[in-house]
Amino acid sequence: MTAQNISRFWEWGRKIICVGRNYADHAKELKNAIPTEPILFLKPPSAYVREGSPILVPVYTSNLHHEVELGVVIGKGGTAIPQSAAMEHVAGYALCLDMTARDIQDECKSKGLPWTLAKAFNTSCPVSEFIPKESIPDPGNVKLWLKVNDRLRQSGCTSQMIFSIPYLISYISDFITLEAGDLILTGTPKGVSAVQEHDELQAGIEDVVTMSFRVDRPEQ
Numbered sequence: 001m002t003a004q005n006i007s008r009f010w011e012w013g014r015k016i017i018c019v020g021r022n023y024a025d026h027a028k029e030l031k032n033a034i035p036t037e038p039i040l041f042l043k044p045p046s047a048y049v050r051e052g053s054p055i056l057v058p059v060y061t062s063n064l065h066h067e068v069e070l071g072v073v074i075g076k077g078g079t080a081i082p083q084s085a086a087m088e089h090v091a092g093y094a095l096c097l098d099m100t101a102r103d104i105q106d107e108c109k110s111k112g113l114p115w116t117l118a119k120a121f122n123t124s125c126p127v128s129e130f131i132p133k134e135s136i137p138d139p140g141n142v143k144l145w146l147k148v149n150d151r152l153r154q155s156g157c158t159s160q161m162i163f164s165i166p167y168l169i170s171y172i173s174d175f176i177t178l179e180a181g182d183l184i185l186t187g188t189p190k191g192v193s194a195v196q197e198h199d200e201l202q203a204g205i206e207d208v209v210t211m212s213f214r215v216d217r218p219e220q
């Protein structure tokens with residue numbers, strides 16, 4: 001195997017592990033209980049989409065939501081990683097969107113079914129360029145924002161997370177072995193809302209990165 005460059009982590013074909021309801025203000029806006037333990041779900045590597053390519057609205061949803069999130073890129077794998085060593089496993093970060101077919105998620109929730117079709121479809125994980133670890137000295141205190149067609153929809157700070165990044169790395173690695181190239185989506189702050197075909201999404205981490213994506217329908 002040729003040497004892989006972590007700054008192109010989306011090409012590694014590794015796991016995307018997502019944390020749900022990690023911000024109390026978002027849990028409340030969807031009338032969900034505040035979790036006492038992290039809620040986890042997965043996206044496949046085929047969910048990645050990079051700037052220059054569109055976010056495609058699945059044909060089966062009429063309520064596709066944006067969720068802006070800080071992504072943590074794992075640089076060194078491990079199992080049962082203690083919180084005290086967790087940050088040694090981080091290579092860097094990425095700004096991410098957890099695109100969610102909210103109507104499908106609501107239906108799955110009411111039937112007690114998994115969220116796969118709501119969360120893991122193609123292009124459900126737009127990502128920014130790789131952000132080296134040194135560029136975000138305190139990942140527990142960074143401001144995230146998202147605009148749709150120039151209107152601010154989400155603005156939050158990772159200091160509002162219920163479970164910290166070291167806690168999440170340690171918790172996840174107790175159940176799922178982390179590997180270099182894995183990405184952890186750390187949850188979204190409040191302000192999630194629907195997007196439509198032709199919308200322009202812009203998102204950023206204050207003073208660090210911005211990215212933009214257009215929303216489209218797949219060709220039939």
Ligand SMILES: CC(=O)CC(=O)C(=O)O
Binds near residue numbers: 018023030067100105
């Ligand atoms: C209710 C959700 O979709 C959970 C989620 O993904 C989040 O970021 O919170």
Ligand SMILES: [Mg+2]
Binds near residue numbers: 069098
């Ligand atoms: Mg999310």
